[in-house]
Amino acid sequence: MTHFADRLAHNIDRIGSPVCVGLDPVYDKLPGELKCGTTGGGPVAAIARFCEGVLDACRAHAAVVKPQSACFERYGPEGLACLQHVCRRARELGYIVVLDAKRGDIGVTAEHYAALAFDAMDADAVTVSPYLGPDTIEPFLNHQPADASRGRGVFVLVRTSNPGSDAVQSLALADGRTVAEMIADHVAVLGGSRRGQRGLTSVGAVVGATKPQDAAALRARMPDTIFLIPGYGAQGGTADDVRRMVRPAATPGARGVLVTASRSVIYAFTPEGGDWRGEVSAAAAKMAREIGQVCN
């Protein structure tokens, strides 16, 4: 079995930039030519075509894609079939697939969610929520997927990019750590025995680009953890913010981050007419250049 962190690093090396494209398809925002009135079929069929187009357009510029499970689940069984299709197509095109599902439940239930992520969707990694404690993350790490050749990973929510996260994650504990730093310590412990050949672990952390002021302290607590960094682009995070998050870390350097953007890439087209695939591809290429300069 190839370790998740090594597979990820290999893919990032191949592309030359640690870029992840978030697939958050929302029907109302799709290019006009894909809308139901134009092509027939329902909204889920339109979303499938849109995702296929984005996957093709970003292939040379992104090592990873991150489908947002909620955007598919809202359509029920048909949406989940579409998600399954998009995950499969992405893997066929060479992407690493991070299922953004933010699951978290007691251990016996977490095993079922691991089966969802790693068998039903056959994703390479999944985002998980830590509020129930570290024992609820371990089932994801111990799951034996049906396809055992590809090692799997998780990204634990540590410091999220949304404005209201401060009301929980920034609070100080009696021992001096913030809540986010306490979760970071759990992540480091869980990852300690799960290192790949390059020293990075299969237990990653979500650390928003909108919270760069916290990144150095979090990196110090998680030196060998891959940071999945959302918030770049539409949420306001900039290349400079990402630079501040990469630079404090002597190790593991540029291979310890994965910068993800969704809306600023997948909706980077002129609303009416035009070559939407080309515009999405150009936006992904621009992001890959900017992030590559910061990280390499």
Added chain:
Amino acid sequence: MTHFADRLAHNIDRIGSPVCVGLDPVYDKLPGELKCGTTGGGPVAAIARFCEGVLDACRAHAAVVKPQSACFERYGPEGLACLQHVCRRARELGYIVVLDAKRGDIGVTAEHYAALAFDAMDADAVTVSPYLGPDTIEPFLNHQPADASRGRGVFVLVRTSNPGSDAVQSLALADGRTVAEMIADHVAVLGGSRRGQRGLTSVGAVVGATKPQDAAALRARMPDTIFLIPGYGAQGGTADDVRRMVRPAATPGARGVLVTASRSVIYAFTPEGGDWRGEVSAAAAKMAREIGQVCN
């Protein structure tokens, strides 16, 4: 629109006991007569028949059912179609349906999860995870469901029943509150403007029966919040534990709790042969009596 808390109270009054049966179907545990080798069809078909049987068996003894989304999602689109079927059947039989999905994501994404819970599954309430902050819970509260006649609710994870939850939720903040108490304060604020006619709010809290020592302090912070109490039965919580959780609360008294059990009810049958529906029904009746004595 009828307020969620009033609808729930009405259902509890009708049954006479605040009992919720958790639907956590696991194929290997099903009665032999439902297994594939016996009846044909795949595991999801067997799970559907099992859930239908449990819903019929518990009808007179439980006001609420709580399908565990993970147990269905692990089967992909087919599993989600089964969940949809089980939710619909439960509502037809008069149950209030709490979808146990523990979702939590940034606001724009939380709206999609609200659509999953309240439109695709048409559930009456959904469990949500608070780590991303209160702004990520509000989209569930503000969602306008397609069927607007039934007010909807959420149950926020505050103090969960699993052993490892102490490693996050019991920690002391610098201001003297525990992490769970801090989340409880967010729940009270979110619920403040969302009260039904009986004074209870549509923003409930999950507080495990395995943590009764914390219940009084949490109740003091959330006087008008419905406590969804898991952990009774298979996880070790007893009627005495539930009594300790109900009694400290002068208000709202017995209508402010909803005690949920899954494995100790739905798997309460002799493994080989016998009347499994009757045994499940008897287990639900016993629980309804025990909880009714404690709460009324």
